[in-house]
Amino acid sequence: MPSHSPSPTDAKAVEEKALLDAYRHYWAEQVKAYRTGTIRGTALPKYAVGEALARVEGDLQTMRDIGVVAAGAPRSDVRVTRLNLQARVPSAALTDCLDISAWKRLYRSTCREVPTPTGHIDHYRTDVTAEKWGKQWKILSATPQQQQECATG
Numbered sequence: 001m002p003s004h005s006p007s008p009t010d011a012k013a014v015e016e017k018a019l020l021d022a023y024r025h026y027w028a029e030q031v032k033a034y035r036t037g038t039i040r041g042t043a044l045p046k047y048a049v050g051e052a053l054a055r056v057e058g059d060l061q062t063m064r065d066i067g068v069v070a071a072g073a074p075r076s077d078v079r080v081t082r083l084n085l086q087a088r089v090p091s092a093a094l095t096d097c098l099d100i101s102a103w104k105r106l107y108r109s110t111c112r113e114v115p116t117p118t119g120h121i122d123h124y125r126t127d128v129t130a131e132k133w134g135k136q137w138k139i140l141s142a143t144p145q146q147q148q149e150c151a152t153g
Contacts, residue, residue, distance in 0.1 A: 011085065012083060012085065015083065015132070016083060018132075018137055019080060019083070019092050019130060019132075019137045020078065020080065020094075021137075022047050022130070022136065022137035022138070023047075023076075023078055023096075023130070023137075023139060024076070025043070025046075025047050026044070026047035026048050026052070026139045026142075027073075027074070029042040029043050029046075029047060029048075030042075030044060030048075031070070031073045032044075033056060033060060034059070034060070034063070034069065034070035035069060035070060035071065036069070037060060037063060037064050037069050037108070038060060039056065039057065044056065046136065047137075047138065047139055048139045048142075049140060050140045051140060051141040052139040052140055052142050055141075055142065063105075067107055067109055068105050068106065068107060068108060068114055069106055069108050070103055070104065070105055071103075071104050071106050072102045072103045073102065073103055074098050074099060074100045074103045075099040076096050076097075076098060077096065077097040077098075078094050078096040078097075078128075079094065079095055080093075080094050081094060081095050089132065090131065090132040091129070091132075092130045092132075093127070093128065093129055093130075094127075094128040094130065095126070095127060096125070096126040096128060096142075097123060097124075097126075097151065099123050100123075100124075101122040121146055121147070121149050123151060124145055124146045124147075124149055124150060125148045125150045126144050127141075127143045128141065128142045128143075
């Protein structure tokens, strides 16, 4: 009986799906963290490392300092722009058009919405890098380009 080896196209599709799943989990865990003001109780470190994790922790510290949490969730329109499976450590780049219009910042003490600054852009591009560590894709960086508006699909 012949054995079936996945074609390079099949392998690429499987890895792309795993990468996108990891990115979606990264965002789901971020939403939990921003809702509570801490990464404790989330699986964020499973999906984010380095600059990506440090950015979230820095944001959370700032939010705690000013007494703010977040409600709702952003909408993501992400696509893989580069996938290198031949490298010793597989790597990838993604571009996300992030829609944060339904993601509100609230004062923790009153649950009232923090006013949105004039000129604030609700849809902007985020450039993302990732690597596959063992069997898990990890988000290394997620850099918002908040001056580059985009349209979600």
